[in-house]
Amino acid sequence: EDKVVQSPLSLVVHEGDTVTLNCSYEVTNFRSLLWYKQEKKAPTFLFMLTSSGIEKKSGRLSSILDKKELSSILNITATQTGDSAIYLCVHTGTASKLTFGTGTRLQVTL
């Protein structure tokens, strides 16, 4: 059974801090790893990672995949209160079945 584990489960930081969220996976047939941000409603897409070592970047957010270590990290620099959310790491497998991690709840305080 495919498994995705995220750490930490929750995190409180001050505005301006840099955070690193971790995701490790154990899957039988790796396809891709997705990162989503979930605020009050549906998850919104951040990144899709398929190749090891290639950083994806969008503004203050970046992510990279390490297939050797079966892991990925999501970095957020200069955090803002609007970054407060649950960050989900997801593996896409056969027939696009998604295996979700439990998520990391990030709270950014002033």
Added chain:
Amino acid sequence: NAGVTQTPKFQVLKTGQSMTLQCAQDMNHEYMSWYRQDPGMGLRLIHYSVGAGITDQGEVPNGYNVSRSTTEDFPLRLLSAAPSQTSVYFCASSNRDWGTEAFFGQGTRLTVV
């Protein structure tokens, strides 16, 4: 740009009642799936479909039925609601290619009393 539309957004049911959660997408996606999200558990797959007329069970299928008569629609039926089915339900769709982004509906918050 409707994307994935889920209805209703909120629902309260009594134990034993049945209901259908609706999901429709207008992106001509082949793959559609239903998830439930419970605190501390992440999202778990209930049922999924790889195309019209084809459905399969996910991780937590008991108590739910699905059908896929058209590409656009993928309703989720609760046969006899139980308090354990209190959750937030998300429908998602994606196109045929492996590893592509999934698009989510806005969710249905269901409470069974």
